[in-house]
Amino acid sequence: GNSVTQMEGPVTLSEEAFLTINCTYTATGYPSLFWYVQYPGEGLQLLLKATKADDKGSNKGFEATYRKETTSFHLEKGSVQVSDSAVYFCALSGSGGSYIPTFGRGTSLIVHP
Amino acid sequence: NAGVTQTPKFRVLKTGQSMTLLCAQDMNHEYMYWYRQDPGMGLRLIHYSVGEGTTAKGEVPDGYNVSRLKKQNFLLGLESAAPSQTSVYFCASSSPTSRDEQFFGPGTRLTVL
Numbered sequence: 407g408n409s410v411t412q413m414e415g416p417v418t419l420s421e422e423a424f425l426t427i428n429c430t431y432t433a434t435g436y437p438s439l440f441w442y443v444q445y446p447g448e449g450l451q452l453l454l455k456a457t458k459a460d461d462k463g464s465n466k467g468f469e470a471t472y473r474k475e476t477t478s479f480h481l482e483k484g485s486v487q488v489s490d491s492a493v494y495f496c497a498l499s500g501s502g503g504s505y506i507p508t509f510g511r512g513t514s515l516i517v518h519p
Numbered sequence: 520n521a522g523v524t525q526t527p528k529f530r531v532l533k534t535g536q537s538m539t540l541l542c543a544q545d546m547n548h549e550y551m552y553w554y555r556q557d558p559g560m561g562l563r564l565i566h567y568s569v570g571e572g573t574t575a576k577g578e579v580p581d582g583y584n585v586s587r588l589k590k591q592n593f594l595l596g597l598e599s600a601a602p603s604q605t606s607v608y609f610c611a612s613s614s615p616t617s618r619d620e621q622f623f624g625p626g627t628r629l630t631v632l
């Protein structure tokens with residue numbers, strides 16, 4: 407079956423540091439890949455997505471590239487801010503004709519001033 | 520557009536009591552989902568629906584029932600609440616034409632004493 411594995415957190419950084427959150431997946435076919443963000447006390451919201459190999463999704467300074475050869479979709483940001491503190495979820499859907507998404511367990515990011 | 524809304528936002532139940540959580544979406548989405556979120560467990564799918572009048576079990580369906588009588592509404596019922604059902608519940612919706620990007624509600628925090 408499908409699975410998504412994220413690095414465990416929390417990830418603790420100082421403001422303006424470089425961020426990488428690793429995500430790898432197992433799936434059949436060519437799924438779409440997503441990063442969702444959950445701010446404290448809120449629901450998840452889509453941060454970025456990529457629908458085919460070598461696509462790069464980007465939003466709010468975050469980027470992730472769909473790497474089929476390494477089955478990865480790592481999230482990066484060049485300079486984090488305190489306001490980026492949140493939980494980040496990697497997810498996939500559309501694998502094997504199924505529209506039921508598979509989420510990773512989430513990675514908490516804490517950014518200190 | 521209000522997007523996805525959930526009612527209520529908070530609820531405290533005693534063991535054995537029943538309740539219904541309401542999810543409504545105004546985006547004309549075909550698919551709707553109920554998840555629970557517990558610390559360290561990420562999101563786990565309870566039930567989902569691929570259209571009006573249809574429902575299916577997800578990863579953790581025991582102790583819950585659902586109904587989708589109208590396309591815009593998805594109800595989650597707990598017939599006899601247990602402390603193990605203390606959690607934050609999220610509803611989401613999606614459409615196949617948007618490559619299954621999920622839109623989430625703000626969540627319902629349920630405590631069962």
